Amino acid sequence: MESSTRSQARICRGCWDQMHMPIPIRGPLALPFQAFGITRSKMNPNICTICERAFTFVKKQRHVSATASILFADMRGYTYLSEQLDAITLSAVVSTFQDQCAQAIWEHDGIVNKQMGDGLMAIFNFPIKAERHAAAAVRAAIEVQRRCGAALEGMAKRGVDTRAMPLGVGVGVHTGEVEIGEFSTFRSDFTAIGGAVNLTARLESQAAAGEILVSAEAAAQAPELVAGAAIRELSLKGINQPVPAHVLTVH
Amino acid sequence: MESSTRSQARICRGCWDQMHMPIPIRGPLALPFQAFGITRSKMNPNICTICERAFTFVKKQRHVSATASILFADMRGYTYLSEQLDAITLSAVVSTFQDQCAQAIWEHDGIVNKQMGDGLMAIFNFPIKAERHAAAAVRAAIEVQRRCGAALEGMAKRGVDTRAMPLGVGVGVHTGEVEIGEFSTFRSDFTAIGGAVNLTARLESQAAAGEILVSAEAAAQAPELVAGAAIRELSLKGINQPVPAHVLTVH
Numbered sequence: 001m002e003s004s005t006r007s008q009a010r011i012c013r014g015c016w017d018q019m020h021m022p023i024p025i026r027g028p029l030a031l032p033f034q035a036f037g038i039t040r041s042k043m044n045p046n047i048c049t050i051c052e053r054a055f056t057f058v059k060k061q062r063h064v065s066a067t068a069s070i071l072f073a074d075m076r077g078y079t080y081l082s083e084q085l086d087a088i089t090l091s092a093v094v095s096t097f098q099d100q101c102a103q104a105i106w107e108h109d110g111i112v113n114k115q116m117g118d119g120l121m122a123i124f125n126f127p128i129k130a131e132r133h134a135a136a137a138v139r140a141a142i143e144v145q146r147r148c149g150a151a152l153e154g155m156a157k158r159g160v161d162t163r164a165m166p167l168g169v170g171v172g173v174h175t176g177e178v179e180i181g182e183f184s185t186f187r188s189d190f191t192a193i194g195g196a197v198n199l200t201a202r203l204e205s206q207a208a209a210g211e212i213l214v215s216a217e218a219a220a221q222a223p224e225l226v227a228g229a230a231i232r233e234l235s236l237k238g239i240n241q242p243v244p245a246h247v248l249t250v251h
Numbered sequence: 252m253e254s255s256t257r258s259q260a261r262i263c264r265g266c267w268d269q270m271h272m273p274i275p276i277r278g279p280l281a282l283p284f285q286a287f288g289i290t291r292s293k294m295n296p297n298i299c300t301i302c303e304r305a306f307t308f309v310k311k312q313r314h315v316s317a318t319a320s321i322l323f324a325d326m327r328g329y330t331y332l333s334e335q336l337d338a339i340t341l342s343a344v345v346s347t348f349q350d351q352c353a354q355a356i357w358e359h360d361g362i363v364n365k366q367m368g369d370g371l372m373a374i375f376n377f378p379i380k381a382e383r384h385a386a387a388a389v390r391a392a393i394e395v396q397r398r399c400g401a402a403l404e405g406m407a408k409r410g411v412d413t414r415a416m417p418l419g420v421g422v423g424v425h426t427g428e429v430e431i432g433e434f435s436t437f438r439s440d441f442t443a444i445g446g447a448v449n450l451t452a453r454l455e456s457q458a459a460a461g462e463i464l465v466s467a468e469a470a471a472q473a474p475e476l477v478a479g480a481a482i483r484e485l486s487l488k489g490i491n492q493p494v495p496a497h498v499l500t501v502h
Binding site: 037042045062063065077078079080082083087090091094095098099102114115116117118121177179181183184185186187188191193194195197198201202236237238239 | 288293296313314316328329330331333334338341342345346349350353365366367368369372428430432434435436437438439442444445446448449452453487488489490
């Protein structure tokens with residue numbers, strides 16, 4: 001029931017959480033707003049384009065510091081796929097990946113902030129606030145793996161040869177201080193930057209197909225989800241000391 | 252003079268090149284279009300939001316095959332920077348990088364298709380057509396290095412310690428068949444995917460600070476720009492045989 005309620009928000013949950021301002025995004029009250037181009041965001045259907053494209057208006061600042069959980073996901077074996085598959089099939093694979101990941105992230109109130117080919121970056125706790133954002137991000141990561149695993153099985157059945165290469169998705173989750181705002185004078189959609197974002201991308205790059213690497217900081221906020229997980233010491237480019245990560249594997 | 256003409260296009264060059272349709276984007280004729288939300292694109296100020304956000308409308312297809320040149324650029328030493336700098340300074344560095352790269356790309360009729368933290372992806376030959384798109388991409392890459400090098404010198408003067416780490420930008424350029432379209436059912440901005448895009452990203456990842464790695468395919472289309480350049484054999488993840496790249500270094 002919870003997720004069905006979430007998919008039907010009548011007012012923008014981002015504007016509400018950030019400013020306590022009710023911006024209608026569904027139903028008859030949304031129509032006049034739509035006439036002015038204020039519609040549901042592509043990042044999450046429960047936030048609006050004010051959140052997405054007018055960060056400085058929402059926050060009255062060019063950027064703000066926030067504690068957030070970040071999720072990166074990326075396909076494994078994509079280079080192999082992109083050399084082997086024809087363009088139409090590859091397009092279908094990328095669309096399936098992006099759509100399945102987005103559903104998983106939205107179920108847990110995250111936003112799909114960036115999509116880039118076979119990868120994406122999601123933010124939890126902004127603009128929709130979530131007290132347990134690290135747990136939400138880890139749950140979303142598990143759902144990403146579950147959904148993409150099922151989609152991959154479907155592909156294998158439709159004749160895509162997935163034996164030659166360990167296909168799948170690698171995911172990284174981390175929690176920390178990030179800077180959220182608009183970091184380009186010509187682009188008006190917000191993103192998050194900072195050491196914590198970068199570390200999440202590095203974690204993801206080390207995750208094998210089917211794996212979720214959860215940083216110690218995120219794990220500490222979601223102990224029930226990483227209980228019993230193996231810990232792997234990672235040496236990450238540009239970071240001097242080894243970084244421990246909890247390894248979740250979804251079957 | 253050429254670049255000043257380019258920065259003043261009165262009609263969308265993308266819609267013109269793709270459909271021979273004149274969509275006003277500057278001057279009084281642009282006002283009624285602006286009222287309907289059709290404005291200059293953030294990807295390139297000489298194309299409009301119809302090109303950017305309504306690919307299926309422009310091309311009457313969900314995606315098309317096209318020959319294009321792709322450019323990836325990414326900061327080197329960013330992980331180090333993101334650990335060392337405070338959030339405000341890091342934001343300024345990222346904004347400077349993104350803005351300087353965009354100017355360089357626009358000067359050569361490319362579009363900034365994706366921005367992701369300290370990296371970006373640009374497309375040449377779509378939607379603005381350019382017969383010599385490989386040369387345009389290589390020239391844009393040289394300009395990226397020139398502009399970012401100057402910006403970096405400015406940073407060093409303002410007290411950012413850039414000695415501990417080889418800071419700078421790595422760039423990759425490649426030319427090939429790509430699939431351009433919308434590859435996510437919930438997102439309406441177009442991008443390019445395929446083996447050629449992936450190879451460009453891999454090239455860029457191997458470029459040291461100040462280097463531009465140009466694939467053999469791009470180099471063959473822009474021989475005057477790579478004459479005398481060293482050739483480096485790269486072993487790239489997911490690709491079996493070594494990939495030769497022309498190495499340009501900008502001082």
